[in-house]
Amino acid sequence: MPTFLQRIPFLYHWSLVVVMALVVPLLTRKSDKPGEFYPFSNFPMYSRFEPQTYYVYVRDLKGGPVSVAALFGTSITNVKKVYDNKLTGQKKKAGPGIKKADLSNEDRSQAASETLQWLVSIAPKAAQPKVQALDGLELHQVDIEYRDSMISKKDVTVGNLPFPTPLLP
Numbered sequence: 001m002p003t004f005l006q007r008i009p010f011l012y013h014w015s016l017v018v019v020m021a022l023v024v025p026l027l028t029r030k031s032d033k034p035g036e037f038y039p040f041s042n043f044p045m046y047s048r049f050e051p052q053t054y055y056v057y058v059r060d061l062k063g064g065p066v067s068v069a070a071l072f073g074t075s076i077t078n079v080k081k082v083y084d085n086k087l088t089g090q091k092k093k094a095g096p097g098i099k100k101a102d103l104s105n106e107d108r109s110q111a112a113s114e115t116l117q118w119l120v121s122i123a124p125k126a127a128q129p130k131v132q133a134l135d136g137l138e139l140h141q142v143d144i145e146y147r148d149s150m151i152s153k154k155d156v157t158v159g160n161l162p163f164p165t166p167l168l169p
Contacts, residue, residue, distance in 0.1 A: 052145040056080045058119070061136040061162060071130060072123045082118055083139065086111035105158075112139040112159025120161065136162035 056079055058066040068076045087100050090107040103111075116137045123131050138160035145152050 051147065052143065054141050054143045056083055056158075057140050057142070058116075059138050059140060060134045061138060061160060066134070066137065068119070071127050072119050073127070074119070074122060079115060079119060079139075083111060083115040083141075086114045108141070109159040112141075113161055115139060116159065116161035132163060134163065136160055 055076075057076060058068055058079065060066055068074060068079055084100075087103065087108070090103055090111050091098055091100055094103065094107065116139055119137070120131060138157050141156050141158045143154045143156070145154075
């Protein structure tokens with residue numbers, strides 16, 4: 001066996017290339033984040049800086065902040081990725097030539113509602129009573145823009161998910 005390994009230089013490295021290029025994308029193609037498989041993740045956010053971006057956060061319907069990590073067991077960056085994927089789906093439905101920034105409020109609201117439904121569906125069983133104790137969730141999008149040496153922020157509620165109130169006996 002050692003002679004076989006000596007005849008093929010960098011066998012281990014070429015095996016890793018095959019795994020990263022073929023196997024990982026194939027196995028993760030139907031996941032929420034295709035191609036995302038640590039440590040083989042793609043980080044395009046560091047390739048260039050755009051003059052505008054956004055982030056999201058979650059509140060309850062009374063306006064209080066919701067800790068996504070503590071309550072749902074995921075990070076807020078994952079919520080943004082799911083929301084962004086839902087926006088991409090709305091963009092595809094809208095037709096060619098439409099940018100995500102040009103989507104209507106109804107399209108954004110649909111994407112936000114689907115994202116919040118996903119968030120509730122992944123909550124651990126132990127956290128379900130705490131989630132149901134909330135009256136609902138709302139997703140906020142904060143647009144950040146750099147223009148004329150100034151940074152501006154605009155906070156918009158893009159969608160909500162009210163929870164049904166339990167019937168009292």
